[in-house]
Amino acid sequence: MYPDKTKMESLAEATNLAEVKGRSLWTDARVRFMRNKAAVAGLLILTAILLFALFGSFFQAWTHEAIDWKLMGRVAQIGGPSLENGHYFGADELGRDLYARVVQGTGISIMVGVVGSLVAVIVGTLYGATAGFFGGRIDNIMMRTVDVLMSIPFMFVLILMLVIWGRSITMLFVGIGLISWLDMARIVRGQTLTIKNKEFVEAAIAVGVSPFTIILRHIVPNLLGIVVVYATLLIPGLIMAESFISFLGLGVQEPMTSLGALIQGGSKQMLYGAWWQIAFPLFFFLATLFAFTFVGDGLRDALDPKDR
């Protein structure tokens, strides 16, 4: 009784293949991310929203500033969504096209979130990694500073800044960037404390690599997983912060707009029956928040090595 020769060969081939294909953490994570239905759905929705914000303006019949005088004074009655007059999402109380404004608002809201998150990634990672790597007194002073900054009611200070130095998008970016890195610094520091005791860091120190090269070349790349996850989860929070300020009328100024400002306008006009003014901005707002949250959760599950 000899085993079937062809079967044995194919088996050998199969085992060989499995051996050859090594899987890195990132390929592994990609496979697991793709298995997570909510995360993939979030990614698809996010892509759609991004495409909408980037290229939506090519399909608009009106610019975000143009006023449709035919609707003047009767927006609540005849300003609803319609394909015929080019107001796909209807018009706002001044007769401006809501589609064009939602395209612009979505873009600005996402931009605030992404820019704030990038600041958090750059400043927070370097700050946290430096504090964690050096340890001792430097660490103590740096993290106490973070503690102090965190206990300041930032929303109030941010509004104070916006009022004193002028309400503009740049100021909003600066203000949100100033606070967004605090949490990131804490998380990165905690992670750095465990990484810095690994052999490869010890080896680098023994060879005489300078501390900052160690931080940039050996520690930061190993933090990438947690930084990416946290940065993704930070974006919805920052979008909400921006909307909060714009809802109060203190954020983005006309003729520019953001989802928060649109929701505020809509919440007033809703009382007169112009439901589209709140429905469309709110839909894009919630869809963006949910999509970012699902993608972030999916990334966390995919990159978490404990959950194999």
Added chain:
Amino acid sequence: MFTYIARRLTVAVPTILILVTISFVLMWSAPGSPFMGEKLPPPEVMAALEAKYGLDQPYWKQYLDYLTNVIFHFDFGPSFKFKDRTVNDIIAQGFPVTLTYGFWSFIVAVIFGVGLGVTAAIRHNTWLDYLAVGFAIGSQSIPNYVMAPILVLVFTLWLGWLPGGGWEGGTWDHIIMPVIALSTSYFASIARITRSSMLEVLNSGFIRTAKAKGLPMSRVILKHALKPALLPVLSYLGPAFVGMVTGSVIIDQYFSTGGIGQFFVNSAFNRDYSTMMGITILVGTLTIIFNLLVDVLYAWIDPKIRY
């Protein structure tokens, strides 16, 4: 315990000082004059105004005066916009309102959140659990500036049950909507935290022992499981408090309840810096004190914490 509180205070006091300093530097760096209206008032009037508010003094003297007034007399100085009112008057008028609905929101969020969380944990994997979790996820992600218009739409416009805003001395029908709008997302978060920590506790050894002794389920929950399960909730109360204080700005603005949030936004539009500074410092100080209280309470309840 005492050294722990003392150590926390050594961080809290400088934090408040830094907050006062930041607000002062911000105001000092402001371009233009706070008295600037459509056009600048005549120079004599300007000089008189600046003398009245102490703005003609050197900056270090203004700073020291402000600091001593705030710390030793709880005096935030006169309002830059309302000539006959001080910032203290404004806070005294608005703060009780904010405190009233803030207090009720806090109570509602904690009691209903813990209640829902515990129920969901006890009835784990039944329809009640799924309903609670779904509800919590849904309402956690709806910010209060979305919740408030929806409430007004339903209860004021469609049903006509509640007034759409105002305060009227705080009658219950004026309190209800602000409380719901402010507490929903925190109520949902507390429910989720309670549920997961309760599930963890219910699977632990001492609960099995308690059940094995033949204790009725209600006694097991109330006497043994609830206390350890509520510790994570306790540490969430700090962030929840901060969120509610910030959220009250929206509530005040949308429902015109007349709390400090409304004064804050109004003074933001009027460039009334002294009022904004006063409210910022008040809110910051309250936050720091509240976080301190929560931490002390935590250390007192949790036997595992050594300080």
